[in-house]
Amino acid sequence: MNRLIEKRGYRPINSEDNPDNGRKWSFKQKLLLGLSPKAYLQQLLHNPVNWALCVIFAIGLPVIVYRYVMGLGGVMHASYDYPWGLFLGFGLFCMVPLSASGFLLGTTVELFGHTKFKPILNLALLNGLLGYLFAVIYLLVDLGCPWRLYYPMFVSWGTAAVLFLVGWHVATYLSVQIMEVSEAFFEWVGWPTAKKFIHSGTIGLTVAGIILSTLHQGALGTLLCYAPGKVHPLWYSQEFLWIFYLCSSVFAGLCMVIAVSTIIKKTMAWRCGSEFLENLDSITIGLAKGASMALVTYFIIKIIGITHDNEWSYLATGWGQWFMLEIGLGVVLPIILFAVGIRRNSVALIRFTAFLTIAGLMMNRLNTALITFNWNLYQEIPHPLETIITVTIFALFITVYRFILYRLPIVYAWKAVPEEARIPVPVPDRADVVTARPEPQLTRVMNS
Amino acid sequence: MRKISRRGFFKVTAAGSSAVAVSSTKKAFGMKEFHGYPNSMGVLVDLTRCIGCRTCEAACNKEHGLPEPELPFDDFSVFDQVYHDGKEKRRTSDKAFTVVNRYNPKASGGEPVYRKFQCNHCNEPACLTSCFVNAYTKTKEGAVIYNPDVCVGCRMCMVACPFLVPAYTYESALHPQIKKCNFCYDTRLKYGKPPACVEACPQEALTFGHRKTLIKIAHERIRENPKKYVDHVYGETEVGGTSWMYLSGVPFDQLGFNTDLQHHPILDNTKSFLGFVPMVLGIWPALFMGFHLLAKGGKGNDEDKQSNK
């Protein structure tokens, strides 16, 4: 893409009309980013990331097929002691907190009216939507009978179960997020009425997002309260596990936005709108402030949790050292680095710290759900094929994420053409007949 | 106007009292704690009687039509089988719903002690309460049974089971399901008969009866032979009580029993959070709408228009 911009003066689609000829972009053109099919294919082939993804898919997709043909036993250790592996340990327990961004920035911008964060709102919403969507996709791989995914909704209700709550909330919240992100989609596809309709319900959707997120982020932690002896005491807390999970999802979601926006800025600058690029540094610092507050809170309640259950003696064991490593690298160090970064206005340091915090959070989730699970039995290393599938689905996540970012107005603002300004011109069949139309050009100038 | 006859009066009274009876039953079900059905059956496993003959395993295999075992049921080399670097002995699987293991605990001077185990059929089972499609049922006879037709295959029950009992047919692509002891509910228990393993045991290491009576029997055995038994009935209170209970001559932790279990149902661990749910649903909307109105302070609409541009 960068090559296209440098060499051929490519301008990405950012409004309803093609600035070169003043005609409306067709859906196909929008899909192809305004390029000819040949040019589109060329830019695909030029991008080394695509090649890497292709290699992953070439290996991973057959493994996924193999999983559905042979059953879970073909790709997992089929352990009765470790019923959950990476699919849930990573796919559900890590993806969900990292997708808390949607409700956090929704609350900040829509509810508290901090319009400073507006340029990053759509990215946070999309990050949330895709995170949840892929958590469900991981679930579809992990469930023994994925075709029964709707059973807890429509067939048989286990209302007393925490997982019932998680299932319903993730499903509902996914719908809420689809609606929130659909605003950008309607804008891109050119249905302003639908966009307006969704926009009128923003506050309702945002509040629904807060409720659902509070509950299911916490509920994920509560899931492990069913396994009190199996999760190591240092990671377990009957009273507080849900608060730990909720609180850590706050900094996880915020850091995920910092991390994703960093990657976008580095690799997709051509797609970013000026509003996004110009404000990103100050937004990042703002997000870091929020994240460090959550980190400090998390650190305090973690200490309260250990004190409450009097687990200090465990710290002297090997597991205790592992725990302290997790807290040290994933919580204490980020608190210090964020503080330094914010004080010195060092966005680079903040960005690095965001990645570190995400790694720390993933370590925490994997520790609780997988690594320290059955701490007094034996430890199990995930099956190689299980790891391959996990990586493949994450690659799919990246692919879809990028596909949407290239097109929908997520990190750039869609330039709306006021209806009354557009002069209805009969569209000729062949593009080369009409070479210039002054009126739409004019409106664009006026509008910008 | 209709005169209320004497008979009619009795009818009304009867209806009224039955309504009271019904409502009091409802009250009983509305209790915060469930300690099992009053006439729940159970089995008392007296490990001092078990000789490790594995006849129970054979009976279970036959009763449930399970696949042929790898080794004959009279092959005692299975007691030497260890897994995961010698840390684990044999466990229940999709092919064996009950397993007998041999231990050589310190307390018995290295003399072998055999331990049979299977699903303990908890009074308030964690598998049941953690299942989001209600695939498990605790029958009034005490069995915890499973319905594969609604199971989605999330394996939460396996995570939740404090005794590591449920197994899963991972290798099945189309009909994977949980496999575990069902107290022979379909074939025996519901007809008032003891499970196959109990009937087959030559030593009556397994005593079948009402759970309440079994607890009395267990304590009486301990009282009469205080030197023979450890003064504890495993399963009487563990995780809120189980239908299958154990007596042992050596400390339970030396026989692979988890002695760190809580003495109230696993479900209780989630109650504080679940209680918080309706509060969030009730309070959050007004709370956050309030914050919203405060934050916007009346100028919200203008900003909305601006940012909307």
Add this chain to the structure above:
Amino acid sequence: MKSRTIGILGGIILALILVSAPVFGMDNKPPATVMIDSLSHLFTGVEFDHNLHVEITEGCSVCHHHRFGNGVVDENCARCHSECQGTFSPTCSDCHVSDPFTGKHIREMEANPNRYHIDIPGLKAAYHLKCLTCHIKEEAPSECVDCHARTDAGNRFYHSGKYAPADGDKNKNHE
């Protein structure tokens, strides 16, 4: 199939019923041998050498707790039965029922809440608990087949002998 299974398992219980009718003749002399042979299904019958066991044990009460003249041995029994003069019949099956876990028997045991003896082993267990405890302690033969040979049905039940799993044989180190 199901009825067959039930039948076989029922057989295991019935198999252990003592044929005890003329244990004591009119002359009050103990029998030389007792045939425990209803064990027809999974195991063949046991020809119990009563004389041998009379010789090697210290007294009848070692096995028959409803003793003959030599006092109550078990101190738990003595708490109530020290003055007892013995029972009319020494037959095990008079107290130890062959199927102790039927609904009827369980109800019977629970009918009187004051009943003390609610924990009476069934007949099969009474035998095995008495015999085997001693046999293990005295290092007498204590494998199942040491006392009663297994029938074909028994081999099938245990997946043993000619019914042994194909792969199982080579791992087998115990006979």
